[in-house]
Every structure is written in C-alpha cells, then in structure tokens.
Amino acid sequence: DAGITQSPRHKVTETGTPVTLRCHQTENHRYMYWYRQDPGHGLRLIHYSYGVKDTDKGEVSDGYSVSRSKTEDFLLTLESATSSQTSVYFCAISPQKGINEKLFFGSGTQLSVL
Amino acid sequence: TQLLEQSPQFLSIQEGENLTVYCNSSSVFSSLQWYRQEPGEGPVLLVTVVTGGEVKKLKRLTFQFGDARKDSSLHITAAQPGDTGLYLCAGAKNNDMRFGAGTRLTVKP
Numbered sequence: 001d002a003g004i005t006q007s008p009r010h011k012v013t014e015t016g017t018p019v020t021l022r023c024h025q026t027e028n029h030r031y032m033y034w035y036r037q038d039p040g041h042g043l044r045l046i047h048y049s050y051g052v053k054d055t056d057k058g059e060v061s062d063g064y065s066v067s068r069s070k071t072e073d074f075l076l077t078l079e080s081a082t083s084s085q086t087s088v089y090f091c092a093i094s095p096q097k098g099i100n101e102k103l104f105f106g107s108g109t110q111l112s113v114l
Numbered sequence: 115t116q117l118l119e120q121s122p123q124f125l126s127i128q129e130g131e132n133l134t135v136y137c138n139s140s141s142v143f144s145s146l147q148w149y150r151q152e153p154g155e156g157p158v159l160l161v162t163v164v165t166g167g168e169v170k171k172l173k174r175l176t177f178q179f180g181d182a183r184k185d186s187s188l189h190i191t192a193a194q195p196g197d198t199g200l201y202l203c204a205g206a207k208n209n210d211m212r213f214g215a216g217t218r219l220t221v222k223p
Contacts, residue, residue, distance in 0.1 A: 105156025
C-alpha cells in the first residue's frame with residue numbers, strides 16, 4: 001500500500017470555524033491532490049499540487065485553500081467551514097500526470113460541519 | 115451533470131452470477147481507469163486502458179475501452195462476495211482526471 005496518511009480520520013466542527021486537514025506521504029511522489037466525495041457526485045477535485053509551493057485549483061475550489069511547504073505534506077484548509085462542506089475528503093498522490101497518471105488514495109477524512 | 119455517467123447506480127446479485135457495469139461519456143479521453151472502493155477506505159486502482167478497443171483482464175474482471183475512447187465497460191464473471199464495493203471510472207482529459215459517481219455492487223453469498 002502507498003504510504004499515505006490522512007489526519008484526522010473524523011472531525012466534527014461548527015459552522016464558521018477554521019478546519020485544516022493534513023495529508024502526509026512517504027512515497028516522494030511529485031503530485032498531491034485533495035478530493036471530496038459526495039453521494040451522486042463521485043470524487044471531485046478541490047486543489048492539487050505539482051511541487052513544493054506549486055498548487056492549482058480544481059473543479060470545486062471555492063471556500064478551500066491549500067499549502068505544500070514540503071514534498072511529503074499537503075494541507076487543506078477550510079477558512080470558515082459551512083454545512084455544504086460536510087463530506088468525505090480524500091488525499092491522493094501520483095508520480096506523474098496525464099495519460100500515465102496513477103492515483104493512490106489515503107483512507108479519507110469524514111468531516112461534519114454542524 | 116457528470117462528465118462520466120456510470121450505470122447502473124446500484125446492483126445487487128447472487129454469488130456466481132455474471133455482471134457488466136458501464137461508464138459512458140460524450141467526451142473523448144486519452145485514458146480511462148477503473149477503481150474499486152470499499153467502505154471506509156480510499157479507491158484502489160484496478161486498471162488503466164489507453165487504446166480504443168483495448169481489452170484487459172484481471173482474473174475474473176474484464177475491462178474494455180470503447181473504440182472511440184468515450185466509454186468503457188467492466189464485466190465480472192462468477193461474482194464473489196469479495197467483489198462487493200463501489201466501482202468508479204475515471205477519465206483523463208486535458209491533463210485532468212474526472213470521476214464518475216460510481217456503481218455500488220453488492221454480491222450476496
């Protein structure tokens with residue numbers, strides 16, 4: 001199994017509070033991703049990183065920010081959580097992008113915003 | 115509207131039966147992947163198909179990429195309870211990977 005650790009695994013928070021989710025990899029892969037998974041929508045890309053301090057927006061980036069200060073760590077921050085951000089969040093890593101992209105996923109973080 | 119439509123959404127069958135699930139789109143993809151996800155875990159890559167018409171087999175699972183690279187199917191022969199899970203297809207297009215909503219398969223013993 002790819003060495004990907006997400007923390008926390010579960011979190012309950014209140015509307016308006018800041019939340020940070022962490023993804024840590026031991027594979028030294030260049031690309032890291034944050035997805036959210038909701039019933040009926042599948043996995044949707046929030047943000048991704050193609051190197052230290054290099055990030056870009058995905059399909060559903062509004063309300064989220066990311067940071068990657070080290071190759072192994074990718075943080076997802078909800079500056080002011082809303083109930084619509086209740087979801088399961090997955091971190092993924094990949095050694096390359098495009099046609100040969102292979103995503104390895106963490107076990108997910110279940111976030112509930114009350 | 116999903117870029118990739120998967121059907122059926124839910125499928126419940128008895129052990130030993132055969133089944134096919136589908137992944138369809140109006141877009142052309144440079145490659146298409148299938149993942150399986152079990153409860154409480156992240157998706158795990160099963161296969162990548164790249165060439166139109168390509169067929170790949172993984173034990174009892176057969177994956178096919180459509181000739182026009184717009185659709186794909188996954189056929190499982192003699193399904194087992196261990197095949198239970200959420201099957202997701204994902205298409206690579208313009209350096210982006212887009213996922214379908216998945217087919218949730220339950221195989222009853």
